[in-house]
Amino acid sequence: MEKMKLCAPCLLGLEGLVAQELREMGCEDVQAENGRVLFSGGWNILARANLRLRCAERVLVLLGEFEARSFEELFQGVQALPWEKPLPVDGEFPVTGASLNSQLHSVPDCQSIIKKAIVRRLTDAYHISWFEETGPLYRVRFRILKDKVSLMVDTSGAGLHKRGYRPASTQAPIKETLAAALVKLVRLRPDGHFLDPFCGSGTLLIEAAMAARRMAPGLGRRFIAETWTGADKAIWKEERSLAREMALPGEGFLAEGFDIDPEAVSLTLENAQRAGVGKHIKAQIRDIKDFACTDQYGCVVCNPPYGERLLDVSAARDLCKTMGRVFTQQRGWSYGIITPEEEFEDLFGRKADKRRKLYNGMIKCQFYQYFK
Numbered sequence: 001m002e003k004m005k006l007c008a009p010c011l012l013g014l015e016g017l018v019a020q021e022l023r024e025m026g027c028e029d030v031q032a033e034n035g036r037v038l039f040s041g042g043w044n045i046l047a048r049a050n051l052r053l054r055c056a057e058r059v060l061v062l063l064g065e066f067e068a069r070s071f072e073e074l075f076q077g078v079q080a081l082p083w084e085k086p087l088p089v090d091g092e093f094p095v096t097g098a099s100l101n102s103q104l105h106s107v108p109d110c111q112s113i114i115k116k117a118i119v120r121r122l123t124d125a126y127h128i129s130w131f132e133e134t135g136p137l138y139r140v141r142f143r144i145l146k147d148k149v150s151l152m153v154d155t156s157g158a159g160l161h162k163r164g165y166r167p168a169s170t171q172a173p174i175k176e177t178l179a180a181a182l183v184k185l186v187r188l189r190p191d192g193h194f195l196d197p198f199c200g201s202g203t204l205l206i207e208a209a210m211a212a213r214r215m216a217p218g219l220g221r222r223f224i225a226e227t228w229t230g231a232d233k234a235i236w237k238e239e240r241s242l243a244r245e246m247a248l249p250g251e252g253f254l255a256e257g258f259d260i261d262p263e264a265v266s267l268t269l270e271n272a273q274r275a276g277v278g279k280h281i282k283a284q285i286r287d288i289k290d291f292a293c294t295d296q297y298g299c300v301v302c303n304p305p306y307g308e309r310l311l312d313v314s315a316a317r318d319l320c321k322t323m324g325r326v327f328t329q330q331r332g333w334s335y336g337i338i339t340p341e342e343e344f345e346d347l348f349g350r351k352a353d354k355r356r357k358l359y360n361g362m363i364k365c366q367f368y369q370y371f372k
Contacts, residue, residue, distance in 0.1 A: 002042055007152055008049065008056035009036045013358040014181045018056045025052055038062065043232055046225065047239040050156055051218035054180035054211065057159050060141060060152035061086060068149050069103045071113050077149060078117035084125035086153050088229040090135030093118060097142030104144055114142055136227045157224030164220035165275035166201060173200055174303045178360060179207040182301050182367065185356065186336050188212060191252035193298040197291050199257025199283055202268030204301055209277035213250035216243035250280055258286035289322050297332030306339055320347035334371035344368060
């Protein structure tokens with residue numbers, strides 16, 4: 001089976017978690033870098049990564065890397081890559097990408113030059129001068145970082161956060177990949193009691209239930225690489241079958257959500273049913289000030305509303321103080337709160353036992369953990 005260089009981009013701060021996921025599923029040459037994790041494998045690994053990765057944004061084939069500080073160097077570097085390997089003669093290949101801290105900073109110009117260089121390479125390979133691009137989609141992605149150019153082909157299509165269970169959501173929802181990462185960071189027990197007192201559309205609850213049951217997040221959707229010319233449907237079928245076999249019944253696991261918005265509670269329950277974890281999730285209308293630790297043990301993870309999203313600054317700070325009062329230190333209970341509030345620990349009333357810098361979209365946050 002052909003071995004490929006692959007790349008899984010991710011939110012900043014999640015590289016270690018993604019690398020761990022890839023190693024656990026048998027990937028080789030796993031190497032974490034800023035904002036992405038490189039690895040290698042055959043078509044089975046490509047399919048497996050798309051189906052099972054919880055914290056990565058997508059899976060890309062890394063066709064090549066080189067340095068370029070001029071448009072001529074960019075053109076020659078792109079043309080030298082074996083584009084005829086992934087791209088058939090009728091393939092559609094739009095080009096998108098980004099440039100950061102590089103001399104080649106104009107993204108539209110880079111897009112145009114990369115497209116022309118690919119066409120030149122394919123012209124030499126297929127001996128034709130015009131490409132209709134009426135066939136399967138091969139989205140070319142480029143990244144230019146500190147003058148280093150990376151050229152990739154997207155295998156996922158829609159981002160991996162598109163699990164298929166959330167067609168609708170509340171205002172300012174947390175991304176599924178970030179929610180899954182928070183669940184991993186708190187080391188959730190498969191028979192545990194998980195709570196989110198600001199549940200919104202239920203993303204944290206659903207990701208927790210799926211993780212507890214070891215349900216592959218990609219089983220409810222399709223991927224663009226499945227449509228490619230020569231794609232081996234038997235490999236995808238086998239990887240889906242293996243992923244289903246890994247799932248646990250999840251007996252004893254409960255995820256409970258609260259929100260002051262009745263629509264959010266309804267959305268949570270609808271999305272849970274759609275994700276196949278409805279029997280593990282409860283949701284009800286309740287204000288944070290009425291939260292209480294009633295069971296012997298529990299794990300609270302939440303993404304409370306804050307000034308930059310939904311509340312004014314004073315209301316968001318009052319919310320931090322309320323959490324400090326109701327999230328009591330109690331044996332068997334742990335709390336994880338993601339927030340951009342820089343004075344959170346002072347408002348909460350206790351220093352965190354552990355904190356980690358993460359990004360919720362473009363907003364720099366800290367994930368504060370209390371477990372002692």
